[in-house]
Amino acid sequence: MTRTELLVRIRERIVAYGTSRVGRESAEDLAQETLMLLENKYAHLDQEGDLLPVAIRTMSFKMKSFRRGVLRQRLSDKPADEMPLADDRPDASEELEQKEFKKRFELSLQKLGDRCRRLLLLKLDGHRLTAIREMLGAANMQQVYTWDFRCRQDLRQLLGVGATPGVQV
């Protein structure tokens, strides 16, 4: 896949993702802004595994800004070429949000089950799930994936990740 093809696919995904959350028009604007940033600041990245995470983070950052009302106007009120390029460095409110997220993360650890805590620690220590299977004495890999899926689900629920309702403008 060429870089151009890759950007087209990324745009499609962002628009689809954003439409259900901020509306079609704003989602297209968000996709446009994200792509502009990818073009201007991350032109050196051309692998899917490198480019997509940056695109997702940029999109999430812009979506949060959008929700916080940093953008006072509807994005579509401005022509795309007049919009300033967003600075990808976090602003004060973004920093505060990240700080709170990390605080919630730490607090969530207490509420996780014993197995989930051990699983998370082993992963953070760099162990792959195949090795973790033996360490936890799981019968097979499917069992480890099931445990891990439930643990990540628990953690996301405790953190409120993915639970933000869509905002229509």
Add this chain to the structure above:
Amino acid sequence: MTPNDDAYRLLSEYAAGNLTDAERDELARAALADPAVFEALVEEEELKAALEDTVFRRRVKERLRELGAEKEPYFTRLWQFIASPRGLMTTAGALASVALVVMAQLGVFRSTPALIQVNLGPPNVQATSSASLAYDTGADASFAKGIRDFTILPDAHAVLQLDRTGRRPTYEIGDRQRIGFRLEQDGSAVLLEERFDGGTYRLFPNRFQESADVKAGETVLVPRAGQGDLEVDGPAGERTLRLLIFPAGTNPLEGDSWERLRSQAKEVRKVYSVREKQ
């Protein structure tokens, strides 16, 4: 396994940053092809971003260790113990013990005959008292004393029942009563009643049932069928029926020394209560 199964498996290790470059590319391609994988990746990306902060990552690991995440979870340690040879033996032993207790409770090992049905006699026949049923002899008193002073091994090969059900039936003074027992093997039996005031009455053999011999499986009713029931007399209080079982051919009330009798005897007990008439 479908491509998306693979993608979700890669997602498991994405946030911790444990994927190889090739796996990250594979996951990204799956996310670009499938909106559901893309959404899942967006959620994981937030966690990944936080965990890429090395200071925060170290703090999370420290916190997890403080919370005991390094130790094997209880269930894992338990499972590992159960799966070990020693654990297997212990578990098998424990399960066998539980099974034995349950089976014993269900009566699987009981060799006694089935519970006997004891009914009162016809009401038009006058009831008789324990005292008039039994002989009152000096030898009997000495026998009763001998019984009271020693512990006799319990016996499961006989059953002793009242005309009322329950572990500890209650009678009122003046109520009618009938007792029944059955031995699994031929033997000699003596039925005594001990009262809380220290009195002991022999109810079998008695004035009307003179022989202590009992055939295996025969239901002995006291008083026997056709005779009047017993009338429960005072005083109120708890009473214990003791069915003493001796080997066939033994005459427990004559001849032998108490020591010899006691060494051969086994017994079944049944407790009931007597209260004043309401």
